Amino acid sequence: MKPASLVVELRDQISRWWSARNTRERWIVGSGAVIAFVVLPYVWFWEPLVERAEGLRAEVTEQRRDLAWMRDAAQQIKAAGEGGAGATEPVTDGRSLLGLVDRSARHSGLNDQVSRVQPDGESSVRVWLDRAPFNDLVKWLDNLEGAGGVVVSDLTVERTGEEGLVDARLTLEVGS
Structure with a gap:
């Protein structure tokens, strides 16, 4: 069998199956197909993308906070190394x-x-x-x-x- 004839045969089988359904069954199956067509792309594609973007935003925020801390620590270390106001006083107790x-x-x-x-x-x-x-x-x-x-x-x-x-x-x- 040729691929084109397989497609025609499959289409005919689906058409016969659809014709054998009453109006209520057609409405239920059609509604389910529309809902699946809308919901599945959301669940499979959109939601994971949004979750990943939120995770990356949180990661960037944390990295910015770490960078600010590192810059502050670097300034303190530099001041301590120069013997300036940030130098550590000797411990006495x-x-x-x-x-x-x-x-x-x-x-x-x-x-x-x-x-x-x-x-x-x-x-x-x-x-x-x-x-x-x-x-x-x-x-x-x-x-x-x-x-x-x-x-x-x-x-x-x-x-x-x-x-x-x-x-x-x-x-x-x-x-x-």
């Missing part, structure tokens, strides 16, 4: 040390890895970090020592199963 540890961990990107901070006497704190990038940990400790006069009095570092990540337990003290 345990409360200042807790605040410095919290702020500096946040600025170093280690805030999510700090699992616990606990005062340890008048001028020291104990800090627990889980799955922290080793290089970031070393930079953070160097910044603490240089900017805030904080020294590491005790440090235990253990490997994790992932390359470059460590668990660390340390005690920080106000330098003398």
Whole structure:
């Protein structure tokens, strides 16, 4: 059979089937076809496009907020590096040390890895970090020592199963 004759035969079968339906059935089937013709493209095409666009808008908003924070942090770091008004004052007591540890961990990107901070006497704190990038940990400790006069009095570092990540337990003290 030729493709053209298949089309003609299919059309004839549909026509016979349609003719065999009463008026009410034709109305129901026709209405269903129109509704399907309108609803299905909406569900398959339009709605996913709108949802994706909304998701992208939310992502852009979040990225703009992150960019603003990064610019602000860069200015603070630059001011601290120049020894200007934004420079970190040396730590003189345990409360200042807790605040410095919290702020500096946040600025170093280690805030999510700090699992616990606990005062340890008048001028020291104990800090627990889980799955922290080793290089970031070393930079953070160097910044603490240089900017805030904080020294590491005790440090235990253990490997994790992932390359470059460590668990660390340390005690920080106000330098003398």
